[in-house]
Amino acid sequence: MIEKDFIPSAYNHTITEGKVSYKSPSNIALVKYWGKKENQLPQNPSISFTLDACATTTKISFKRLNKPSEEYSFDLLFEGNSKEDFKPKIKIFFTRIEVYLPFLKEYHFTIETSNSFPHSSGIASSASGMSALALCLVALEKQLNPEMSDDFFTKKVSFLARLGSGSACRSIEGDIVQWGNHENTEGSSDLFGIKYPYKVHDNFKRFHDTILLVDKGQKQVSSTVGHNLMHNHPFATQRFKQAHENLDKLIAVFESGDLKEFIAIVESEALTLHAMMMTSMPNFILMKPNTLEIINKIWEFREKSNSNVCFTLDAGANVHVLYPENEKDVVFQFIKDELIGYCENQQYICDRIGFGAKQLKMNA
Template sequence: MNTADFIFQKTTKTVEKATYTWQTPSNIALVKYWGKSEPQLPKNASISFTLNNCHTTTTIEFERKVNQEKSISFELFFEGKKKDEFKPKIAKFFERILEYCPYISEYNMTIHSENSFPHSSGIASSASGMAAIAMCLISLEKELTPNLPEDFYTQKASFLARLGSGSASRSIEGPLVVWGKHPDIEGSSDLFGVKFPYKVHPVFEDYQDSILLVDKGEKQVSSTVGHNLMYNHPYAEQRFKQANENLQKLSVILQEGSIKDFINLVESEALTLHAMMLTSNPYFILMKPNTLEIINKIWEFRAQTNSNICFTLDAGANVHVLYPKAEKQRVDDFINTELLKFCQKNHYICDNTGVGAQAL
């Protein structure tokens, strides 16, 4: 597939009015993507667990314009309140995709969106949010052009979501999604995410992710700014090479069930992501003191109990605690007795791998 394949084919069918609602998940990258080129193309391939409980629910109401004025027109409500400050990012997204979805200029759109988790706190809210909008647009496109293969709509939804937020390309399907062209991943592409194409060892099925909310506030540095700082980063090229090598290794680990190797690679990836932030110019720190307290407690617990618990981090202070489902009770007890005190208001989210976007 190339970008031209996703350009909307004219149709004689019209839809005067329609409403679609989608629930789309966040995701947590195991091999991180940090650094991109225009238009939203990754400098290295990445792979993520699709989450289940951390999701965005979005409804878009489409009403065909009477005067057929060709312009993008929408209102945005987030968690019941009009959010004009969110509109520039959505408007930029619509401008980017207009070539591929020209029909959006023919409608007045009203967007209602809400999250099951704190916005802008490093749980990939832009990923789930942009994926939800993309799924609503694709629902309209399916009505306008109903005879295309189902996998085309899935790929185009991921393609569109990517143009809003790179990691959103990984929030359409699940439970493991690869984004970025990689020689060891069949069907992989820089243009859209694809499901991990190989059989996963049972130990990695229904994997658990307890997200410890160290800081529910908005990040000091946005992911967009962070990505841009990779352009002149002294270690950028080596990092991109390392990430692609780690994805090759992780592909084997996921198939063979080498859980100790999984722990080592995933934690190393998380720390490397933040090392890129620490060594960029300007430099910045998204981890908080309690982030480090939790990491050290996890290391101590693992050494004492031989548990398969590990952590990863996104571009924020919160800690994703990963572990097999068989250890859920033991890890829950550990979190409640040892880690909750490091969370803001003792809050954490119990999550697990999920299947991707769902129509409501």
């Protein structure tokens, strides 16, 4: 598919008012997306586990205006309170997607959104938030065009979510989603995420992710700034090549169930992401001392116990501790005994692989 495929022709239905609500999860990348081209297109492909507990719930109430507005007409409530400082990001998003959703200035929207995790927790909410919003808007479009297929609906939501936050395109489905052109992945695209199309061993079916909140402060560098630092980065070309190679390796790993090789790839990807930030200009060190303490503790525990626990990182100090279902009791005891002391206020979030967004029933 190409971008113009998502531009609709005239709608064959009219909707005066209504409501729609979706719950959409966050995700954690195994092969990292870092560096983007114009229009939120990735410099390299990525793949992620869809999460379950860390999610955003968004409800949109919409009412058709007497005549189209010159500006986008919407109110925004975050966890029940007006949130004016979120509005500029929504306006930017609407501006990017209006060509694909030409009805946006024909309605007034009341957008009510909330997270299952504290907004100040240091967990990125852009993936879950933008995917939930995109789902609601395309659900309205499906009412205007009921002939829209389920497959096209999913692709369009992912396509639009990407224009709000790149990683949001990986939150629509589960349990493993790939985004970005990759010559050895059938159906892969820079435009939207796809459900991973190949065999996945049972070892990876019920993975757990305990998120250790090392630093709940505001991000030291925004994702947009971080991605832009990949332009003219001295190691960018090799990094993009590495991502393709690691995706090739994961195809074999997911099929065979090789947990040791999985660990090697995932931890290398996490450390490479931070290495790219440390060697950019300007440069940033996003890990905190306690991040390093946790990593070393995980390595020590894995060595002495022969466990298959591993870590990954986003562009920040928090640590995602990944482990298979059959080790959950032993690993979680280790986390409680040895790791949560390194978390801010001993806070952590227990999560696991999930299966994508869900539409919520609306009360009449």
